[in-house]
Structures are given as structure tokens and as C-alpha cells.
Amino acid sequence: MFNLTGMTALVTGASGGIGSSVARALAAQGARLAISGSNAEKLRAFRDELDDHRPQHLQEVDHVAIACNLGDADQVEKLVPAALESLGKIDILVNNAGITRDNLAMRMKDEEWDQVIRINLESTFRLMRAVTKPMMKARFGRIVNVTSVVGTTGNPGQMNYCAAKGGITAMSKSLAQELATRGVTVNCIAPGFIRTPMTDVLPDAQKEALNARIPIGRMGEGEEIAAAAVFLASKEAAYVTGQTIHVNGGMVMV
Structure with missing residues (x-):
């Protein structure tokens, strides 16, 4: 179940905390990846790590790294063609x-x-638009957009971020309806508080305050977001589209 052998995936922000977990999980299930990020050196190192930890039965699978600044529309427009070529x-x-x-x-x-809307929202639109035609032609595709719990709840001091994440959810629902009859699904994952290198450096008191807001009593792990991504990317998720899976430990129950 959830075997992705023979499938290919383009993952943006792949060398970051959640992105690297998603990339590892997809690769572990057999997918061949094009990983993308803005830091070319960090991206190549992560690509080498993925290659070094290939499942035994997939030793011939090689992953590719494609650097891309998602704040640059020209680079964004070239990303999908570059991934398709590779x-x-x-x-x-x-x-x-x-x-x-x-x-x-x-x-x-x-x-x-402008920066948050351009990188978080506009680049997502451009990449979804770019894969639509080849996925429709293949009559198969899985688009998974990582949003955030605050795209549903709002958050003070994050009007730009919440607008972008909420916008991605709405875009995903629209595209899901456009592509449903072509075997292409479009879904979102909305993480809550996830443990990353950025949250690891928070003072203990702040971590305790965050955990107190979560019924499960702890922050999530990147692997728990990745598990949802593997499911939504799989053939078994063919009847799931236009949905948002909230992975937040019960912090917000939608």
C-alpha cells in the first residue's frame, strides 16, 4: 500500500525541515525526485543524501536537484520544464x-x-498551472500543497502569511474541480506546530506554552506531515480531492 515505485515527484522547499521529511518519505516509497530550493549547495548535499539512502531494490534510481528562487517568476516558469526534462x-x-x-x-x-504573496501563493499557482497540461495528458496526477493551520484560524502578525495559505486552499479547491475527471487530484496538508530546527531553539517556557495549546501535548514531527503527503500522492488516494488534511495534534478541529 502507498507504493510509489515508478512515479516521479517535484518537491519545492525540499531541503528545509518539512520539505526534507516529505522528500525522504516519497523516495523511501520508491518515487524518483526532482528536489528544488533556493540554496543550491544545500540542495545538492540533500540530493546526495537521498541517493546514498536509496532502498535496496531501487539502486538504479537517481534523484535530481534543481535550484530555483520562487520569488523570481522567470525561474518559476522554468522549473517544471526542467523537472520534466530530467x-x-x-x-x-x-x-x-x-x-x-x-x-x-x-x-x-x-x-x-509582496514577498510572502509572491513566494507562497503566486509560485504555487504558477507551478500548478505548469503541471496541469502534462498531468491531464497522462490522465494521472497528484498535487499536494502544504498550507498551515493559520490559513484556517488566522494569526496576529501574519496577515500576509495567512492570506497566502488561505489562498492556496481556495485555489486547490478550484483546480481540483477542474481536473477531477482527468485522474488528477489536488489536496492540501495544513500542519500545526511542527518541530523543526527553527522551533528547537525556542526557550523551554515558550515550547511548554505552545504544547499546552495542543491536546496531544507535543509538537508534530516532519515525518507526520510526510506520511500525509505519501498518502495523498498515492494511487490509493484517487477518491480524495479538494480536501485539506489538518495535521495539528488536535489544536484546531475543523
Whole structure:
């Protein structure tokens, strides 16, 4: 079950905390990956790590690294063609990359709004648009967009980020309806508080306060987001589209 052998995937933000977990999980299930990120050196090192830890029966599978600045529309437009050239096809697209530029609304600068919308929302639109035609032609595709719990709840100081994540959810529902009859599904994963290198450095008191808001009593792990991604990417998820899987330990029950 959830065997992705023979399938290919493009994953953005692949060398980050959640992105690397998703990439490892897809690769472990047999998918061949094109991993993308803005830091070319870090990306190549992660590609080498994936290659070194291939399942025994997939020793011939080689992954590819494609650096891309998602804030540059020209680079974004070239990413899917580059992945198609390397992989031959794209069965799975995981839009995971994102940034924050937090500020209270009254103090938020235009550039803080523009950067978050451009990288988090606009690049997701461009990449979904780019894979639509080849996936429709193949009559198979899995688009998985990583959003956030705050795209549903809102969060003070994150008007730009919440707008982008909420927008991705709405875009996904629209595209899901457009592609449903062609065997292409479009879904979202909305993480809650996930343990990453960024949250590891928080003071213990702040971690305890965060955990107190979560019924399960702890932050999630990247692997728990990755598990949802593997399911949504699989053939077994053919009847799931236009949905958001909330992985938040019960912090928000939608």
C-alpha cells in the first residue's frame, strides 16, 4: 500500500525541515525526485543524501536537484520544464516552500506583503498551472500543497502569511474541480506546530506554552506531515480531492 515505485515527484522547499521529511518519505516509497530550493549547495548535499539512502531494490534510481528562487517568476516558469526534462514526467507535485515576513498589519511594509504573496501563493499557482497540461495528458496526477493551520484560524502578525495559505486552499479547491475527471487530484496538508530546527531553539517556557495549546501535548514531527503527503500522492488516494488534511495534534478541529 502507498507504493510509489515508478512515479516521479517535484518537491519545492525540499531541503528545509518539512520539505526534507516529505522528500525522504516519497523516495523511501520508491518515487524518483526532482528536489528544488533556493540554496543550491544545500540542495545538492540533500540530493546526495537521498541517493546514498536509496532502498535496496531501487539502486538504479537517481534523484535530481534543481535550484530555483520562487520569488523570481522567470525561474518559476522554468522549473517544471526542467523537472520534466530530467524526470521524463511529473506524477506528483508537492508545493512546500514558503517564507514568513511577520508584522502587525499597521506596520506591515508593502515589500513584506509582496514577498510572502509572491513566494507562497503566486509560485504555487504558477507551478500548478505548469503541471496541469502534462498531468491531464497522462490522465494521472497528484498535487499536494502544504498550507498551515493559520490559513484556517488566522494569526496576529501574519496577515500576509495567512492570506497566502488561505489562498492556496481556495485555489486547490478550484483546480481540483477542474481536473477531477482527468485522474488528477489536488489536496492540501495544513500542519500545526511542527518541530523543526527553527522551533528547537525556542526557550523551554515558550515550547511548554505552545504544547499546552495542543491536546496531544507535543509538537508534530516532519515525518507526520510526510506520511500525509505519501498518502495523498498515492494511487490509493484517487477518491480524495479538494480536501485539506489538518495535521495539528488536535489544536484546531475543523
